[in-house]
Amino acid sequence: MKEDINFEDAMEKxxxxxxxxxxxxxxxxxxxxxxxEGMELSKKCxxxxxxxxKKITVxxxxxxxxxxxxxxx
Amino acid sequence: xDIKPITVEELNKYxxxxxxxxxxxxxxxxxGEISNFKLHYTGHMYFTLKDExxxxxxxxxxxxxxxxxxxxxxxxxxxxxxxxxxxERDGVYQIYAxxxxxxxxxTLYEAYEKLKAKLEAExxxxxxxxxxxxxxxxxxxxxxxxxxxxxxxxxxxxxxxxPNVHIRLIPVPVQGPGAEKDIIQGIKEFNEKKLAxxxxxxxxxxxLEDLWPFNEEALAYAIYESEIPIISAVGHETDFTIADFVAxxxxxxxxxxxxxxxxxxxxxxxxxxxxxxxxxxxxxxxIQLMNLRYEKCMTRRVFKEPMQxxxxxxxxxxxxxxxxxxxITDVLNKAKLNLSKNATRIDALSPMKIIARGYTISEKDGKxxxxxxxxxxxxxxxxxxxxxxxxxxxIEKNERK
Numbered sequence: 189m190k191e192d193i194n195f196e197d198a199m200e201k202x203x204x205x206x207x208x209x210x211x212x213x214x215x216x217x218x219x220x221x222x223x224x225e226g227m228e229l230s231k232k233c234x235x236x237x238x239x240x241x242k243k244i245t246v247x248x249x250x251x252x253x254x255x256x257x258x259x260x261x
Numbered sequence: 262x263d264i265k266p267i268t269v270e271e272l273n274k275y276x277x278x279x280x281x282x283x284x285x286x287x288x289x290x291x292x293g294e295i296s297n298f299k300l301h302y303t304g305h306m307y308f309t310l311k312d313e314x315x316x317x318x319x320x321x322x323x324x325x326x327x328x329x330x331x332x333x334x335x336x337x338x339x340x341x342x343x344x345x346x347x348x349e350r351d352g353v354y355q356i357y358a359x360x361x362x363x364x365x366x367x368t369l370y371e372a373y374e375k376l377k378a379k380l381e382a383e384x385x386x387x388x389x390x391x392x393x394x395x396x397x398x399x400x401x402x403x404x405x406x407x408x409x410x411x412x413x414x415x416x417x418x419x420x421x422x423x424p425n426v427h428i429r430l431i432p433v434p435v436q437g438p439g440a441e442k443d444i445i446q447g448i449k450e451f452n453e454k455k456l457a458x459x460x461x462x463x464x465x466x467x468x469l470e471d472l473w474p475f476n477e478e479a480l481a482y483a484i485y486e487s488e489i490p491i492i493s494a495v496g497h498e499t500d501f502t503i504a505d506f507v508a509x510x511x512x513x514x515x516x517x518x519x520x521x522x523x524x525x526x527x528x529x530x531x532x533x534x535x536x537x538x539x540x541x542x543x544x545x546x547x548i549q550l551m552n553l554r555y556e557k558c559m560t561r562r563v564f565k566e567p568m569q570x571x572x573x574x575x576x577x578x579x580x581x582x583x584x585x586x587x588x589i590t591d592v593l594n595k596a597k598l599n600l601s602k603n604a605t606r607i608d609a610l611s612p613m614k615i616i617a618r619g620y621t622i623s624e625k626d627g628k629x630x631x632x633x634x635x636x637x638x639x640x641x642x643x644x645x646x647x648x649x650x651x652x653x654x655x656i657e658k659n660e661r662k
Contacts, residue, residue, distance in 0.1 A: 195395070196396045196397075199533075202536040203536070205536075205540070206540060206543075209547075210539070223544045226536065227537065227540065230534075230537050237529060238425075240425035240426065242420070242425045242426065244428050244430075247430065248432065255407070255430055
């Protein structure tokens with residue numbers, strides 16, 4: 189799954205929306221819109237977190253293979 | 262010849278006494294390179310001082326090591342102040358060092374310092390150039406040996422913090438001449454194919470010689486030019502390599518590097534959930550505020566008893582109607598009274614009433630005769646009585662003047 193949304197930007201936006209929502213001047217209508225936008229964004233962030241795939245790989249001569257650490261010291 | 266042999270002990274004691282009695286040997290100042298350095302657990306230091314041709318054993322007791330402003334290492338060039346004495350048991354003489362200073366500092370160290378100064382002047386260590394480590398890298402590139410503790414530590418810590426992390430290793434030699442070439446190649450491969458969001462460059466601790474590949478100028482440039490941020494974790498916390506200075510972030514250990522590269526997913530999730538609750542709280546607050554305003558508004562009388570104004574108007578209308586009614590009845594009553602008064606009067610004037618009293622009405626040709634002039638002698642007139650009519654001829658007429 190390809191995410192076009194950058195995680196940093198998303199987190200920054202989450203913060204910005206929180207500040208905007210907490211400000212007194214935002215109308216109720218605008219607040220509801222911001223709230224929905226924020227919740228959508230947080231959902232996306234969680235999706236990015238969930239959708240990462242655990243892989244330990246090693247690249248040798250441009251070829252990727254699974255890698256496991258041998259426990260010999 | 263009858264020579265009495267002496268014991269080894271006696272020999273060594275004799276030599277020891279000779280040497281101990283020598284003014285010059287009591288206070289020698291010797292320069293050389295340290296090798297075979299051992300810090301004994303008792304705190305004493307044992308090492309060999311050597312130059313191209315010779316070596317001599319040295320010992321520095323714990324009572325003196327506390328005054329050292331550096332940690333002696335193999336390969337280090339030093340000047341030692343001490344006394345020469347014999348260790349009788351082994352029959353060896355050695356220098357009992359009382360003080361030691363670094364002599365011109367080893368050539369490698371010199372080269373390191375020189376390169377560091379040069380690269381610093383060129384701006385390779387500039388903070389402005391350091392790239393930000395991404396907050397949530399999907400793929401962590403690692404450049405280190407495929408065996409040993411470094412990669413294991415990085416995997417352990419990385420996976421613990423984020424079970425879904427992708428760690429991609431390009432195995433490289435991390436010591437020995439030319440190791441930097443493989444490391445540089447690895448950095449280039451990661452960059453060219455965009456194989457990682459952040460790179461960890463790691464190796465465990467070692468001597469200056471061991472770490473030397475990380476002090477190579479070419480590697481410094483490769484790190485500087487990497488588009489992908491690089492975290493260096495080379496050597497121990499106290500060993501700084503050129504690579505550490507150029508890297509975008511320096512971690513004291515490989516485990517720490519993994520911690521810096523891989524965010525703890527639980528922390529990130531928590532942060533996101535904090536935003537969610539902040540949103541909910543502020544929206545809730547806003548709605549409550551609106552509700553409060555609404556309720557305050559609704560307690561005003563117009564809204565509380567909306568029919569009151571209307572009812573007031575109704576009363577007004579009722580009153581008006583009542584008043585109107587009264588007026589009309591008055592007028593009507595007055596009119597009725599008038600009418601009955603007039604009726605009585607009219608009744609009194611009725612001709613029948615008059616006739617009833619004995620008067621008659623005379624008519625000529627159907628018209629009432631009101632004057633004697635209207636009739637002539639011989640005319641036929643009709644006389645009306647209350648109970649009937651008669652016709653009569655006029656016989657005589659007397660007009661009053």
